[in-house]
Amino acid sequence: MKICPKCRRSFPRLLALSRIDNKTMICDKCGTIEAIKSIPLSKISHQERTRIAVEATGNKWAIENFNATHN
Known part of the structure; x- marks a missing residue:
């Protein structure tokens, strides 16, 4: 299991790339929120x-x- 560095929830895998630094993998929900805010x-x-x-x-x-x- 992987831990999303933004929300600290556990996931089988992290599929979204953070828009903040373009290298940190985050969960889909956090990725969507970053995309909306951008x-x-x-x-x-x-x-x-x-x-x-x-x-x-x-x-x-x-x-x-x-x-x-x-x-």
Whole structure:
């Protein structure tokens, strides 16, 4: 098992490359969060940024709830 250096959770493998130093491997969730934060605010709406973050969690209830309240 590998430990993500950002969130300290344990994973079978770390598949995302950190955008901060371009050499540290991190978990998919932390990688997605870094990617979202790297997008300039003027390029993506707050709602779209939130949708991406909710989908990154993989929580089906949260995704359904977001879609139900934002469509």
